[in-house]
Amino acid sequence: MPRISFDPLAVLFASLAAVLLLVFLVMLGSTQPSSRGTQVPYTTVQRMATAGSVRFARQLDYDHRILVVDRDGREVWASYPANGALQDQLVNTMRDKNAAVTIDSQSGKQAKRLIVQVLLPILILASLFALFMRISQKSDAGGMGAFSRWAGRRSKLGPGDPQGPSFADVAGAPAAVAELEELCDLLRAPDRYNALGARPPKGALLVGPPGTGKTLLARATAGEAQAAFFSVSGAEFVESLVGVGAARIRDLFAKARDAAPAIVFIDELDAVGRKRGAGVGQGNDEREQTLNQLLVEMDGFDAGGGLIVLAATNRPDILDPALLRPGRFDRQVTVDAPDAEGRAQILSLYLAGRPVAEDVEPAEIARRCSGFTGAELENVVNEAALLTARGGHTAIGMHELDEAIQRVVGGPRNDTHVLSDEELETIAVHEAAHAVVAASLHDGAQVHQLSIVSRGRRLGRATALLLDRDRTVLRRSDLERQLEVAMAGAAAERLAFGEVSTAVNDDLHTATQLARSMVTSFGMSPLGPVTIGEQSAEVFLGASLQELGSVGPGTLERIDAETRVIVEAAEERAAQTLDANWAIVRAIAGDLVEHETLDDAQLAQHLAAVRAAPRNGGHAAP
Numbered sequence: 334m335p336r337i338s339f340d341p342l343a344v345l346f347a348s349l350a351a352v353l354l355l356v357f358l359v360m361l362g363s364t365q366p367s368s369r370g371t372q373v374p375y376t377t378v379q380r381m382a383t384a385g386s387v388r389f390a391r392q393l394d395y396d397h398r399i400l401v402v403d404r405d406g407r408e409v410w411a412s413y414p415a416n417g418a419l420q421d422q423l424v425n426t427m428r429d430k431n432a433a434v435t436i437d438s439q440s441g442k443q444a445k446r447l448i449v450q451v452l453l454p455i456l457i458l459a460s461l462f463a464l465f466m467r468i469s470q471k472s473d474a475g476g477m478g479a480f481s482r483w484a485g486r487r488s489k490l491g492p493g494d495p496q497g498p499s500f501a502d503v504a505g506a507p508a509a510v511a512e513l514e515e516l517c518d519l520l521r522a523p524d525r526y527n528a529l530g531a532r533p534p535k536g537a538l539l540v541g542p543p544g545t546g547k548t549l550l551a552r553a554t555a556g557e558a559q560a561a562f563f564s565v566s567g568a569e570f571v572e573s574l575v576g577v578g579a580a581r582i583r584d585l586f587a588k589a590r591d592a593a594p595a596i597v598f599i600d601e602l603d604a605v606g607r608k609r610g611a612g613v614g615q616g617n618d619e620r621e622q623t624l625n626q627l628l629v630e631m632d633g634f635d636a637g638g639g640l641i642v643l644a645a646t647n648r649p650d651i652l653d654p655a656l657l658r659p660g661r662f663d664r665q666v667t668v669d670a671p672d673a674e675g676r677a678q679i680l681s682l683y684l685a686g687r688p689v690a691e692d693v694e695p696a697e698i699a700r701r702c703s704g705f706t707g708a709e710l711e712n713v714v715n716e717a718a719l720l721t722a723r724g725g726h727t728a729i730g731m732h733e734l735d736e737a738i739q740r741v742v743g744g745p746r747n748d749t750h751v752l753s754d755e756e757l758e759t760i761a762v763h764e765a766a767h768a769v770v771a772a773s774l775h776d777g778a779q780v781h782q783l784s785i786v787s788r789g790r791r792l793g794r795a796t797a798l799l800l801d802r803d804r805t806v807l808r809r810s811d812l813e814r815q816l817e818v819a820m821a822g823a824a825a826e827r828l829a830f831g832e833v834s835t836a837v838n839d840d841l842h843t844a845t846q847l848a849r850s851m852v853t854s855f856g857m858s859p860l861g862p863v864t865i866g867e868q869s870a871e872v873f874l875g876a877s878l879q880e881l882g883s884v885g886p887g888t889l890e891r892i893d894a895e896t897r898v899i900v901e902a903a904e905e906r907a908a909q910t911l912d913a914n915w916a917i918v919r920a921i922a923g924d925l926v927e928h929e930t931l932d933d934a935q936l937a938q939h940l941a942a943v944r945a946a947p948r949n950g951g952h953a954a955p
């Protein structure tokens with residue numbers, strides 16, 4: 334038997350609407366007695382009053398009428414002249430003869446009228462509307478589909494438009510494109526595969542962080558193969574009525590089969606495809622039913638029949654293993670943030686067709702935005718165009734692009750918050766230290782720009798760019814260098830002021846995460862060459878301790894202790910480097926306080942003299 338789970342908010346709206354409706358009807362009834370009975374001359378009413386044949390009477394001051402019910406139950410009404418004394422006398426006569434008389438006074442009536450005729454209907458309509466929205470958001474059952482389509486809240490579920498993107502609109506992801514091209518081929522010429530008896534893939538899982546173009550790739554695949562595109566997001570199924578999600582999956586696949594060649598795209602697959610039986614509490618049933626239906630559909634269709642399922646996720650590790658079995662999401666296509674070359678290509682793509690100054694060098698800009706995703710790069714170009722327009726220039730220049738990068742990194746420049754001298758000095762020393770330590774470990778060219786202009790709530794995040802996110806295989810010494818750079822700010826504050834400021838928060842966070850991964854994922858601590866928890870190293874970089882799963886409490890403490898040892902050692906190394914280069918730190922900080930921003934050339938001058946610290950041992954970790 335299907336279990337119906339009700340959303341408390343919907344129930345609330347429904348009861349509210351019902352109560353209001355009831356009140357409305359009651360009030361409607363009480364104000365409309367005039368619709369019954371016949372009109373009689375006023376003198377007739379006067380006569381009835383003196384004769385004592387009136388049982389009830391009601392005087393409506395607001396429209397000068399009196400309603401009368403006589404002893405036989407007959408109802409009549411009359412208009413009365415605007416003569417207060419006469420009317421009072423009539424009422425007195427009636428009361429003398431034991432009639433029950435009520436008087437609806439002018440003002441009270443008007444308020445009541447306003448409520449009944451204006452406010453109540455609005456309230457009722459509003460709550461009904463809200464109720465409808467809740468329902469139609471959750472389900473397409475019944476006749477709600479049309480309503481919700483009209484209300485515009487429904488998922489984009491329908492054949493793709495022929496004007497959709499193609500692979501030419503995707504830059505810097507050659508590996509992903511190559512893999513998807515194969516699927517295109519399958520959609521275009523399924524016979525070739527069928528003839529060879531090859532078992533063609535049914536679908537592919539696009540794995541990568543947000544903004545790397547997974548949705549874009551799926552659309553482009555459809556565009557390239559001239560296939561219809563049906564998309565739905567896993568998040569839409571969370572929290573819907575039991576059975577609705579499964580029905581929608583069935584419906585989606587039926588439509589896609591009819592429209593073949595077609596691509597079904599499921600964004601945020603992890604929302605619906607989590608490991609079964611892993612969730613807590615209610616609502617789980619619904620997700621599992623939806624997931625089961627998805628598995629059924631994927632098993633049910635015949636690969637080579639012009640239908641391919643693509644899905645996107647950034648947490649492949651939490652997916653139900655059943656989804657990844659052969660015959661389902663056979664393939665995983667990794668869609669990572671682009672490397673320097675890829676970034677340059679994406680920037681070129683978005684700069685093309687815009688007026689660009691001659692000195693603009695996409696490769697150079699790309700170098701300055703290590704780790705940016707395609708979406709962020711698009712944003713950089715857009716911000717730069719806005720800044721150019723605002724500055725009254727006609728071509729996007731290097732200066733605007735630089736400023737745009739800073740905006741995307743740390744939110745728009747915040748000119749309203751003026752830093753005190755003390756704040757400025759703290760941040761200047763802190764940022765100078767990051768640059769100096771980075772220069773001592775890598776070559777000085779790594780640091781492009783340094784700034785202490787406050788940007789949104791983040792101060793001086795410019796140095797976050799230092800971490801080379803292009804590399805995926807890092808040696809232990811690479812990680813230790815990253816840690817040393819990260820801890821440089823804190824070390825410098827301690828050296829200069831004897832204490833740290835809140836500016837170290839981001840750095841500590843970065844360092845802790847990295848150090849903890851070294852302990853739990855890379856076997857780089859006395860805990861030994863083991864991984865702790867179930868995460869793969871890559872994913873684990875962002876995971877928290879709670880996600881470690883079933884490790885004993887003693888182990889957690891040891892992880893914490895070892896993490897701290899690693900971070901403290903990194904700060905100690907940073908302090909040594911800073912000690913050896915303290916004059917340079919001071920010089921840079923002084924310049925920063927004065928100019929707020931130092932560019933490439935100015936920085937290079939300072940950093941040229943930086944030298945590595947003599948290591949006086951004692952911190953050799955295992």
Ligand SMILES: Nc1ncnc2c1ncn2[C@@H]1O[C@H](COP(=O)(O)OP(=O)(O)OP(=O)(O)O)[C@@H](O)[C@H]1O
Nearest residue numbers: 502503504506543544545546547548549707708711
């Ligand atoms: N490789 C790329 N080439 C060109 N444009 C890109 C690329 N990557 C991202 N973009 C731009 O960024 C936008 C957002 O990317 P998209 O929505 O496809 O990312 P996503 O990986 O699906 O992110 P999410 O996981 O948040 O849905 C795209 O519409 C496109 O404009």
Ligand SMILES: [Zn+2]
Nearest residue numbers: 822836837840
């Ligand atoms: Zn810092």
